[in-house]
Amino acid sequence: MTTGTPNGKNGRAAALVELYERAGYARVEPAILQPAESFLELSGEELRRRLYIFTDSEGRELCLRPDLTIPVCRAHIENNGNAANYCYLGPVFRDRGGGSGEYMQAGIEQLGRQDRSAADAECLSLALESTKVFGIDAPAIRMGDVGLFSALVSALKLPPAWQRRLLKDFNRTGTLEADLASLRNKSDPRASHAGVLAALEGSDPKAARAFVTDILSIAGISAVGGRTPEEIAERFLEQSSRGATSGLAPDAAGVLEKYLRIAGDPDEALGALRSLASEARLDLSAALGEFEQRTGFIAAAGIDVSKIRFATAFGRALDYYSGMVFEIYDPFERVNAPLVAGGRYDNLMTLLGSEAGIPAVGFAAWIAELESAGGAV
Amino acid sequence: MSALILAVPSKGRLMENAHAFFGRAGLSLVQGRGGRDYRGTIPEIADVEVAYLSAADIATSLAQGSIHIGITGEDLVRESIPDADKKVVLLEGLRFGYANVVVAVPQAWIDVRTMEDLDDVATAFHAKRGARMRVATKYVNMTRAFFAGHGIADYRIVESLGATEGAPAAGTAELIVDITTTGSTLAANGLKVIDDGIMLRSQANLVASINADWNAKARKAAQLLLDRIAAERRARTMREVRMRFKGADEEMLAEAKGRFGVQSPFGGPTSSGMLTLLCPPSTLHEFTIFLRERGAETVIVSAPEYVFAQDNPLFDKLMAKLR
Numbered sequence: 191m192t193t194g195t196p197n198g199k200n201g202r203a204a205a206l207v208e209l210y211e212r213a214g215y216a217r218v219e220p221a222i223l224q225p226a227e228s229f230l231e232l233s234g235e236e237l238r239r240r241l242y243i244f245t246d247s248e249g250r251e252l253c254l255r256p257d258l259t260i261p262v263c264r265a266h267i268e269n270n271g272n273a274a275n276y277c278y279l280g281p282v283f284r285d286r287g288g289g290s291g292e293y294m295q296a297g298i299e300q301l302g303r304q305d306r307s308a309a310d311a312e313c314l315s316l317a318l319e320s321t322k323v324f325g326i327d328a329p330a331i332r333m334g335d336v337g338l339f340s341a342l343v344s345a346l347k348l349p350p351a352w353q354r355r356l357l358k359d360f361n362r363t364g365t366l367e368a369d370l371a372s373l374r375n376k377s378d379p380r381a382s383h384a385g386v387l388a389a390l391e392g393s394d395p396k397a398a399r400a401f402v403t404d405i406l407s408i409a410g411i412s413a414v415g416g417r418t419p420e421e422i423a424e425r426f427l428e429q430s431s432r433g434a435t436s437g438l439a440p441d442a443a444g445v446l447e448k449y450l451r452i453a454g455d456p457d458e459a460l461g462a463l464r465s466l467a468s469e470a471r472l473d474l475s476a477a478l479g480e481f482e483q484r485t486g487f488i489a490a491a492g493i494d495v496s497k498i499r500f501a502t503a504f505g506r507a508l509d510y511y512s513g514m515v516f517e518i519y520d521p522f523e524r525v526n527a528p529l530v531a532g533g534r535y536d537n538l539m540t541l542l543g544s545e546a547g548i549p550a551v552g553f554a555a556w557i558a559e560l561e562s563a564g565g566a567v
Numbered sequence: 568m569s570a571l572i573l574a575v576p577s578k579g580r581l582m583e584n585a586h587a588f589f590g591r592a593g594l595s596l597v598q599g600r601g602g603r604d605y606r607g608t609i610p611e612i613a614d615v616e617v618a619y620l621s622a623a624d625i626a627t628s629l630a631q632g633s634i635h636i637g638i639t640g641e642d643l644v645r646e647s648i649p650d651a652d653k654k655v656v657l658l659e660g661l662r663f664g665y666a667n668v669v670v671a672v673p674q675a676w677i678d679v680r681t682m683e684d685l686d687d688v689a690t691a692f693h694a695k696r697g698a699r700m701r702v703a704t705k706y707v708n709m710t711r712a713f714f715a716g717h718g719i720a721d722y723r724i725v726e727s728l729g730a731t732e733g734a735p736a737a738g739t740a741e742l743i744v745d746i747t748t749t750g751s752t753l754a755a756n757g758l759k760v761i762d763d764g765i766m767l768r769s770q771a772n773l774v775a776s777i778n779a780d781w782n783a784k785a786r787k788a789a790q791l792l793l794d795r796i797a798a799e800r801r802a803r804t805m806r807e808v809r810m811r812f813k814g815a816d817e818e819m820l821a822e823a824k825g826r827f828g829v830q831s832p833f834g835g836p837t838s839s840g841m842l843t844l845l846c847p848p849s850t851l852h853e854f855t856i857f858l859r860e861r862g863a864e865t866v867i868v869s870a871p872e873y874v875f876a877q878d879n880p881l882f883d884k885l886m887a888k889l890r
Contacts, residue, residue, distance in 0.1 A: 230723055231699060235711050238724070287649070354690040358720055368718070383678070406675055412757060415673035415735030416700070416742070417692070425678050425688065509720070541697065 202564075203279055203557050205323050206296045210277035213316060215298050218276045220261035222283075226251040228260055232510060232541060240284040242291065254283035259535075259552060260542070262299045267544045273302030296320070297532070299552035301539070306549055307480060310514045310534060311487035313551045317518055317530045318493060320555045324564030329529065330519040331497065333456070334504030336360065337513040337534070338463075341477035342449055346442045350428055356446070360505055366450075374443040387430040390423075398423035445470045453501040456485040463502075484514065506531065510538040514551070520563035529563055530555045570614040570784030573792070574628060574637035577605065577619035581771060584663040585638045592799040593873070594792070611795075614788040623647065625774075630654045632778030635785055636792070642668050642746060642769040646706050656775045656888045658793070658881050659800070664771030668706055670713075670764030671753050672742040673735050680762050682717040685742075692741070693721035703727040703740035706766070710744045713766045732756040775885050786886075793881040798873040805830075805845040807871045808854065814862040815840035827854040832874075845874070 211217060226243050230251075242254040255261055258278045266274060279296040298316060303309040314331075321329045343356050352373065359366045386405075390398050402423040445466070452462045460482055467474045489495045506515045515533030519525075532553025539548040575589075575596060576582045589596055589609075596617050598607040607617035618634060626643040628634045630651075638661065644651050672679050679685055692700045700722045704710050707724050714722060725740050732752055734740040746769070747753055750760060773796070779785070808829070815836040823829050827850040836842040846854050846868075855866045 234699070234720055235722065235724055236715065236720070239708075239711060351687050351691070354694060355687065358690050359718055383680075386677075402677070405677060409674075409677075411674045411677075415675065415738075415757070417673075417676060417688070419675075421691075421695075422676065422678050425691065429678075 202323055202561070203294060203296060206320055206555060206557075207277060207279045209319055209323060210296075210298050210316070213275075215275040215277035215300075218262055218265065218278055219280065220255065220258060220265060220278070222255055222281070223252050224255045224261055226253040228264065228542060229253060229256060232260065232538070234509060236507070240286065242283050242285060256284050257282050257554065258295065258297060259299060259538075259554070263301070263538060263542055263550065266299075266301055266548075267539065267542055271301065275300050294557035295554050296557060297552060297554035299550060301550045302548050303551075304549060306513070306534070306551075307484040308487050309549070309551050310484050311491050311493075313532065313553060314488060314514075314516060315491040315493060317516070317532065317553045317555070320530055320553075321518060321560065321564075324529075324560040326520065326529070326560070326564050328497070328521055329563075330521050331499065331516060332504055332519065333498050333500045333514065333516045334502065334506075335481065335500075335514055336505055336511045338474075338477050338481065338502065339449075339505075340512075341474055342446070342472070345472040345474055346445065348442055351425075370443045370446055373446075386426060390426050391430045393427065393430075395420070395423065395427065398427050402426065441470075445472070450503045453499070453503070455496045455498055456481070456488070456500045457495060459500045459502070460485065506533060510535045510541065512536045516553075520559075522563075525559045525563045527556065527559050529559045570782060571636070571788035571792070572616050572618055572634040572779075573609070574618045574620050574625045574634045574639075576622045576625065576638060578621075581622055581638070581640075581664055582619075584661070584771065588638075588661055588663070591803075592795045594795060609792075612788055612791045614784050615792065629774055629776040630778075632776050632780070634776060635779040635781070636773065636775045636789065638771055639774055640664055640666070640769050641772050642666065642706070642709075642767055644772070644774060645767060645769075646709050649708065654777055656777060656885055658773040658775055658884055659796070661771040661773060664769075666746045666748050666769050667765050668709060668744065668746050668767040668769060669753075669760045670742065670744050670766065671732070671747075671758040671760050674754075674757050674759045676759075682719070682761060682763050685761060685764075686717060686719045689719055689721040699723040700742065701725045701740040702742055702744060703731050703734035704744035705731065706744050706746075709766055713744075732758060773881075775888075777888055781889055789885065790879060790882050793885070794875070794879050795873075797879055797881050798875045801874040801876065802871045804847060805871060805874060806848055806851050807869050808844045808846050808851075808858075809842070809867045809869075810844075810858055810863045810865070811839060811841040812858075812861075812863040813840050815842045819861055820844075823854065823857065826850075827857070829854065832876075845871075 207217060226241065229241060230238055237256065241256055244252060246252055258280070262276050262278065275298065277298045281292050282295045283291055284293065285291050300309055300313055339360050340357055343353050355369055359369050390401060393401065399420050402419045406419065448466055452459055460478065463474070463478055467478065485495055511533045513534030513536065516531065517528040518530040519528060530553055534551040536547065536549050539550060575585045586596055594609050594611050596607055597610055598604055605619040607619065609615045609617060620628065622639045623643055625634070625637040625639040626647045629637050630648040641657065644655060644657065648654055672685065679688055689700045702710060702722050703725045705726065705728055707726060710724060727734055731743050731745045733756060734743055735758065736756060743758065744766065753760065817835050820831060820835055828847050830845045832845055833843050851868065855868065858866050
């Protein structure tokens, strides 16, 4: 691969990498051709239709890299890296049904730092420096926090099935609203097999497993495929205990709806979140403490916090984000796509096979968008 | 060179049914130089060339516009043509080649009845095992759209081009999306269809390409072809009812139109009460009882072979899309 300015109109893409290198991020250049497996497993089907994917002569599935986060993290794990800062510049490939499918991207990944709030602030600050390289001094900043939503969902002590569902549907347009409506109306699946659930009410897992195994054998069903009788029994048990929480569901839906309406700059949002927590008697102090600390570090980095538009409902359409997420836009809206976007993804490294959890935060900058928004120098 | 290319499935039940379909419309497909030639003609209509292709190739050729009209399954149209409604027109369902595209899971999953259950199970599976549930299918695009519609995110597709129903037993997938007619193959493989997991009720369709070269000659040939097909369809949905009696007057006709859905293609009754009507089969018997109560001695009912009319609804449907 060539170094220097692959897309360097005015050399500004190269200037980005120089900025990152000066800040202590080591340039890496992962292969363009990547094993498809981890992208398929981690990104899900919605992204898969954008992948350029094919099979080599030995039957392995390969793809043109659709982003650099996963290749950088995989290389980091293979090299047994501890804490490290990486940066990159190069093409990524996404089939958007038109256009060349090749896009120039620069970015950073900051792996292994335990002081998360400070690391988040540094990441955001470097993202804003990136737009400055293109002459955009006061971009629009949108921010959210996926971690806060999961803290709220677990504090609400909803049944496990509901917790899973809400976390999955966060940031899936339309779906979360539908979830809340059905949480309110309590569409209870128990109606379809109420007898089984009544019989299992109060059973221990072992008895439940025996029950399911017996049903299968009476019905003459050989256990084919995928899930064990334990897993089926476990799900029945979860559902049979759901009745105990029935009175809570509409309240929880109300709290979630109020939560999802909170928006403003981070300080305003924090105030609203604190009053919601005390009003609903929920202990969110750890998550809110971290939120406050992060805002402090962001202000200390010289960023005008009042210019950040924080929204509880804001998320990014990738499953592996776990904390702060942000997108930076052209303030004059000449470009509709994000110029720079990123966030915290503490779970990705274990999903990629790292034995220890490694905190991680990073962003990607879209060169073509930055150039359009920045105009000629 | 012929102006209009009509593609017909080249083998199996679909081919037999397609031949029978054109036969009913009075059109014979003549295969050039015997069974191994993949080109043919329709002697009744000039400027039509018949191409024998696989049903899958017909769908992709329609999308590209290399053929004008073809017979293929709706499942293939929906799966292999992105944005199908912008590239092809489904002119008519042909009442053969019925099959459903369904989501099927192991029968042992007794706790899974609905797509909502499947959503929950998929999320739990992913959370617990750190791997996504695998769906074996050849209907990749339809599956993505259908699962997204049900909010299911924690899965991945494993492409399967044959014997998909064996994938769960073989351990290469947890569930499947596949085509089924009776469900017996699924049952034999220990699988069951999810209650609201029917993605498409498919049948063979007469499909036209929007992007084909619709020159004047091709349009003329399509008009003649579709006119015959429409005449046969109209005939199939009507019975001819003839009568002559005093009580057959305008007032009786008006009541019959309202109650039995009859049409009077040749106008009202003559002065002697002679009348020819068309009646849908569903109300036919009731209608003949009504006529005899009104004084008809004899009512003759016959099945028309063709009913040609001024309008050509199939051709109009095509022209509306071509503008």
